[in-house]
Amino acid sequence: MTDLLRILIAPLVWLAAFISVYALHGLLCALQMHGMVLGIPLERLSLVTAYGLAILMQIVLLLAVYRGWPLAPSSEFVRFVSRVTGWTGLMATIWSLLPVMMTTSC
């Protein structure tokens, strides 16, 4: 099962991050949280922070997959597939949450 988890973990974390950021966005809009921090609108800052954390998490996962942490994969096949899905998680996070940097929030 650890092999299966290794393959699935990065896309799973992407899904969790994607839904969390979407939920955060909905919450910020619903609660109408306005205000500025360091000259940046509060809702933008929150979303960009969440975006950054999501990317960071994917980078950590990718490193873990490459280093075979916490357990080494049982085969070369599992190692290869988990690396591809690791990159998928990172790229999907960067691309699908990119709108937090670019569009109006509410």
Added chain:
Amino acid sequence: MRALTRHRKLSAIWASEEGFKGWFSTVNHNDLGRMFLMTAFLFFLVGGLLAMLIRAQLATPHSAFAGPDIYNQIFTMHGTIMMFLFAIPTFEGLAIYLLPKMLGTRDLAFPRLTAYGYWCYVFGGAMLLVSMLLGIAPDGGWFMYPPLTGALYSKGINTDFWLIGITFVEISAIAAAVEITVSILKFRAPGMTLARMPIFGWYALITSLMILTGFPPLILGSILLEVERAFGFPFFQAELGGDSLLWQHLFWLFGHPEVYIIFLPAAGVVSTILPVMCRTSLLGYGWIVASMVALAFLSFGLWVHHMFATGIPHMGLAFFSAASTLVAIPTSVQVFAWIGTMWKGRPELHLPMLHIIGFFVTFIIGGLTGVMVAVVPFDWQAHDTAFVTAHLHYVLFGGFVFPMLAGIYYWLPHVSGRKRFFHLGELGFWLIFIGFHVTFLAMHWVGLLGQRRRISTYAPEDGWTQINLISSVGSFVLAIGIAIVMLDIILHALAQRKTRRNPWRAGTLEWAMLLPPPAYNFASLPEVTGRAPLGDDPKLANALARGEGYLGTPRNGWRETLMVDVASGRPEVLVLFPTNTQLPIAMSAVTGLFFLSLLIKVYWVTPLALAGVAALAWRWIWQGGRKNDLAPQTVRPGCDLPHSTAVDRAPGWWGSLFLLIANGTFLGSLLFGFAFLWTIAPGWPPPAWVDASAIEVGAGLLAAGTSATAIRAATRANDAGRPVLPALSIALTATLAMTFCCAALLWRTPAPTEHAYGATLFVLGSYGLFHTLLAVLMVVHLITRVLLGYTSVARRAEFPIIRLWLDYIAMIVALILLIGHMAGWFA
């Protein structure tokens, strides 16, 4: 032992009852797979007939063929039948029939569950067909949006048929998904590592995991809408704190992954057949596995792209637009791998290959229009027009029906053991291909000219007349093509020309057996050393028939197979399957009675039916036990394995694990709904909050912790040979205390008919109460088993299973009590 003697002995052990009676008592995957496929094909014919009626209606303006009321029922039933009664069950049937053979085993993990799922499908589907015959079929569109489908605007029983019938059918999907997942992970041939799995196994595994996590939101949505209609709980009524958008979120949380749930098995068929047709191996096996994992996950992040026109903020739209464009990449990886496979090999244009080419052309066009509607400004223009209908048919017909037709022709000799004689299939293919493209290219066009979906008629001055006529003519050509394929298959079944073994010279294990396959599949189980076992060793079938593999000697009338380690495929456990029984059909009939009582609102029957289901489930579980220890059995010279009652991870543990994943997704969807209504829906705050009680929360948390601790203590005591009843008594007391705390939360909940807050909290509390009652039943069951001598130090498998369930129930009870009561405190 001679091969013929072995064959006779195994046939006697594994055979279903003879004649008509055997249909109702069989638990064999060969029978049930064929029954699933035949039933699904019958539904396909009904759905196709309805499509012809739609095209007859739209062929001319101001058509008098059907009035709007009947037309609404026709298109709703067409979509419903094709999605729920044809596409998903076809995958289930194909997987049930093929997987054990491809994986090199004798049956699926839970044979009785296969039968139960099949009968739930038949009874649920029949319920919907009866509604159609009575003229009271669902009429709110296959996605049943409220408020149109709410009690105010859909007063009859039509919508209830959909909500209750589909929920009943979905039991079958969940059952099949659990079955397939556990079978792929644990019931493979020895030596079949993850890297050596047939590619269809990977597709089926990913699809099943998607069903387990994709269907629960729809089951929840259906329950909520039915409860709203029947009892007035306002989940989707904006004036009482509900929101009709919640339905759209729940529906499309299911609905978008559903598209990939339909596509992925078909892609699995393509990936299996294409290399055989090209006389080569599949290019980029690892890339394909990775891309299907990516596709599966990405598909869960796209649901809002069906809701672009609902007024969601721009950034929300942009998230889903970006994610929607992203799915093109893993899909393309697969398409390029297939093209590369053709490039690498020497394609032979047999009939299955023709359908695969039809798939390529059609699906790629559907994929491209998919990218178009993923872009928000384009979607706003094309939303709810015939363009979208055309797009989805390109994806679903192209991405599912063509590969399935390829699959039918590829595996037909396997199912029948016969050769094709009359070559009508080629004509059928061309008529289907041409008819399909005439129908749906025209539909793209008329959609761009502004024709809306689901309209029952239009005026001549709209300028759509010729295009609709062309589209209708195309659809009848398509129907003739399907009829010719059907005729071809019937003639095939009647012709008496035996096929040779492995007629396509394929490398996968399903061809390493007699054709048509015997009930036991393999006389002995193979040791797998590569991805194409039959390609590596063409004499494998003879060796297996001579009993040179595992379990080659039939004994004690046992239906034996092996469980293996997930990653390495190392044999771990000997499993004895149950024999023929009518218990599954009886249980699905009583389950049907439960749903029927809700449908016709005879509520006094509902608890009786539930008690009946519980009693039959008890009997079901009871049959699996032993009163004496079974020593490790020799499965091959030099390899002795323990029986599945004597291990910590028995098949039941694995089945429970994946059922709980589906269950957890259901709860997650409910919590999402609660949070969504609270933050987004108008009409909040509610008039009254729950009267929170710190004592009840504390007691509930203590009980949850105690039940988890007590079942662990009981497990340890059993392993050490000490008395287990003291710890089990504590577990029983703790589960009863959890039941009381959940009942108390329901008692404290504000009137559920007055506001969506009370309604949602009531459902949350009911979910907790149902599970705590289940926990009580499970602990009582275990105590009874202990008292009657069904457990011992060796026969310990039931303890970890009950422990898994109690852990889950303790966790959700703690969560529900905290969320339920904290809402009151915060308010």
